[in-house]
Amino acid sequence: MTTHDICIVGGGWAGLSAAVRLTEAGRRVTVLEATRHLGGRARRVDRDGMPLDNGQHLLLGAYEHTLRLMKTLGMEESRAFMRLPLDLNMREAGAPGISLASFYLPAPLHLLAGLLSARGMPGRDRLRALPGLARLMRWQQDEDISVSRLLHEHGQPEVLVRGLWEPLCLATLNTPLTQASAKLFCAVLRGAFSGHRSHADLLVPRMSLGDLLPKPAHQWLDARGVSVRTLTHVCSVIPTETGFTLALRDGETLDAHQVVLATAHPAAARLLKPLPGLKDVTEGLEALETEPICTVYLQYPESVRLQTPFFGMLGTTAQWTFDRRITGQPGLMAVVISASGPHMQMDNQALVAQVRAELHMLFPDWPFPLKSWVIREKQATFRAAVDCDRLRPGNTLPQPGLWLAGDYTLTGLPATLEGAVISGLQCAQAILQQTPATTETQ
16 A cells, blocks of 8 residues: 555645645645546636636736746746736726726826726716725725725725726625625735736736646646546545545545645535544634636637727626637637626526627627537635635644645635635645655555
8 A cells, every 4th residue: 555645635726736836845746636627616628629718717917926836837927828907998888987007107106097097987086086095005904894895984986886896806806895805805906006016917818727727737747756636536534543544436545644635615624524623624614605606608700809808897797708819719708707696597598698688788790609608616716705714724724634725725815816826835835844754655
């Protein structure tokens, strides 16, 4: 019997980040992924022979840990992303909408100047918003409150709340404004708008999510002799005198000195629940609710395109539309709907018809789409609600040798790709600091 040094359960962005960092440090790692493709909730999927993502993602220039990891894997930013200065274009049928672009100025002046010149907002509302906006960048309180209350207390006019803050809150926290955590929202704002001006840049992927990080990570790990097993479902984690035994769905067992649970938090809760001494952690994870993300893909003729890589939508079920031409899929539009809502009760045919009609209001000259696909991630993220941080665990557990990695851990961020990478790196660092290397034994 082989006893592995470290088994990482879950091949998403957090698990792969931990695997790369541990391998760099000379530790022996085995990655176990339950599905066919690596990447977790940010991966490639195939529908009718069409490569799609299980959710359309937009990264920020502030995602320094993710960019640094990709560089380690040999993935150059210019090949992976189109980097654009902040330029948000929110459209509404029959109304002017709102457009906000940053200026080439030091942070946060680039955002303040952008707000002063924002189109679609009365001048008096722009002036009213400025003092509160400066305070938002600095807001840090012990007591958490909702984002809607935060914006009200900081004098943000309704036109700006509806046209900018609410869409940004849904896009970054995947949680409705009235429930969303002000602490996490302000952490996102500080990361994007209080550091270097480039932190607010928008990074639009030039390739599928699977090719962005999971595939390069797999290749990097494989080249260093790391075993990465897909279609390997771990059913239970059993403590032993020398570590843990992992029971797999097919009846196989694996022994490991250390185990990192890098699954989504509902799966981590199920694996932890039978173990002694972890009641508080398990109850916290079970109380940490989830929110969905729905992506509607519409394939139009290749001649159909947007003037910009993406835009936001107001007053509609659809929230953001991305032109997948940049990923080499001309005519394909990815329409994103964050958080829960009536759309989750609609069947796919009705939802496609709704989204198609909303796009037609903005682009009446577009022809009927040729094909459509709907991808629903029903537990895409944890709900970034007020005081949710008290339910989020750290990477270290009371059970020695058992660790957690995932965007739901205490990273200081909501459930973002950057949060997942940070969690994986933090988990790996904790293992390296607290446990000596153990050679695999026969």
